[in-house]
Amino acid sequence: MSYSKKNYSLTLTDIITLIVLGLFPVWKIFNINADFPVFVFVLPIVIYIVEEIALNKKTLKQIISEGGKKFMGLLLILVIPGFIYLFISKADNNFMTLSFVGPKEHVIPDFSFVNQNNEIITNDDYRGNIYVANFFFTTCPTICPIMTYNMRIVQQRLSVYPNIKFLSHSIDPINDSPERLLDYANEMRANLMNWNFVTGEKESIYDIAKEYFVNAVEDSLAPGGFFHSEYFVLVDKEGKIRSGIDKEGNIVGVYDGTKDTDIKDLINDVKVLMAEYKRPKKDEK
Structure with missing residues (x-):
């Protein structure tokens, strides 16, 4: 029985995604005195699109159709949680009152x-x-x-x-x-x-x-x-x-x-x- 080996290499998009996912808990653990910059959630998607256009000469339409799984995966992993975080943080203020x-x-x-x-x-x-x-x-x-x-x-x-x-x-x-x-x-x-x-x-x-x-x-x-x-x-x-x-x-x-x-x-x-x-x-x- 033989096993085939696959070579895995991290792209810039993968690295940025990991950084973003790790940044939020660090923000909370160290109680950083600033709102979490929600825009970073979309950064990996922007970099992914730029990579595909610059390196692989693809159009935006090709990126969405050919790389649909990765594109949607990034969307689910990053953008949706970002909007949920933004909604919750704003909603908290809307239902609170000061003494x-x-x-x-x-x-x-x-x-x-x-x-x-x-x-x-x-x-x-x-x-x-x-x-x-x-x-x-x-x-x-x-x-x-x-x-x-x-x-x-x-x-x-x-x-x-x-x-x-x-x-x-x-x-x-x-x-x-x-x-x-x-x-x-x-x-x-x-x-x-x-x-x-x-x-x-x-x-x-x-x-x-x-x-x-x-x-x-x-x-x-x-x-x-x-x-x-x-x-x-x-x-x-x-x-x-x-x-x-x-x-x-x-x-x-x-x-x-x-x-x-x-x-x-x-x-x-x-x-x-x-x-x-x-x-x-x-x-x-």
Whole structure:
């Protein structure tokens, strides 16, 4: 009895397919702080078509008819799961809702500050927008650069969405002039189209921090002479603080601006809040 041996060789399409199939679990295992790029599911099919046209001089019609099994196999293995993933990820947001932090009637009070362009910034500039707020100072030697970097990540990840803004309050108004805030924003490569770095009267800044349920005070014992919370606060279009819940069902309240996991949760919760506004509102009694 004799056995025939077949030589198997991996094509570029096969290699890309294996990479794509392996990429998704890696994305989830390492909890990468970004949406999975669904377009990669169609990449092997595109490469397969290019290979057949460039190397084998086939037309698209020939590729579909002669290589039907492989073409359909790639379609079933990659494209359909990609659309299922996309549908599920969007559907999750459409059926979720965020909790109110503090009393439901609590609203961020009126404020008036000066931004990096020496312009007056008030509630009116944020009314009708979802926004993320935090507190910092430009000479902060510890957590502020990390927080600002992560705020920039949030901004970039949500750049395709309308009606989202960002607001960073300096807790050192003596040193953080509008000119210094602009320099700092540029140093941190912040996109100032929808992000204001503001300063104002010291007491006004500290008082508004309390309304966000975070800390901001002078402290000679703290690094840089100030103490402030590392939190990002999510505010809805009505000026109310919102957040998701943790695995135990507790309201998160705020998001740690120094932790990648919290940043990912914040990005997702902003999307949930946006989806919430798209749903028909029930009449409240």
